[in-house]
Amino acid sequence: MRDFQRLLTLTVVSTAALVLCASNALAGGVLPATARPHGWSLERITSATALFTTSGNQSAYYPAAPFQILYADPATTQVVAVGDGFLATASNRFTVRPGTEFFVPVWNADDSPPIVGTWPQTHYEGIPYFFAPSQVGGKDFVITIDGRRTPLGPAYLAGPVTTPPLLDGGGTHFITLGAFLTPLPPGTHTVSLAGGVFGSEVESTYSLAFLQQDLTYTVRVGR
DSSP, X not given: OHHHHHHHHHHOOOOXXXXXXXXXXXXXXXXXXXXXXXGOOHHHHHHHHHHHHHTTSOGGGOOOOSSEEOOOOGGGOEEEEETTEEXXXXXXXXXXXXXXXEEEEEEEEEOSSSOOSSOOSSHHHHHHHHHOTTTTOEEEEEEEETTEEEEOOGGGEEEEEEOSOOTTTSOOEEEEEEEEEOOOOSEEEEEEEEEXXXXXXXXXXXXXXXXXEEEEEEEEEOO
């Protein structure tokens, strides 16, 4: 059961990615993978969020960063069997000031045991590790903001980065597929995440054909 709980941590807690045009970004959208808001890269925020994510999103490990991190409330998590796999759902609500930027971790992997497949030593190896059907087999990852969909591909994958011992089993390397978001206009917004892992190594490690997610965040931007 512990192994399956680790796989859920990877959930809740294409060769080129779609990049929104500047006009969409100004209205609140996904930044290009190469963006460095406040000087932060995807690799830096991946390092900063590793302990928070592997703690199960405990507030004591929430990192000091110039962004609001959108994350699932573990109390809302539900997992249902779908054929030979599982669908995990969760939600959370956030209230932020106008001008707040965001980071959204979409899926994570680490080298705490049991390790799925052959753990990569470099970022170059990390892309096929994460996306290839013979390994983790990640696919169909999408961030939807108020109905506007942005697929996330290999450009948005960061890591593996080296970390302190992780809180889900003592690994020291972490991978995150995620994106920075521009500020959202005043009002209430819905940010949802979808996607999953379907690789043969997921099945051999956890005896699951796949694991998908459907996460929904409500973000209220005050005036």
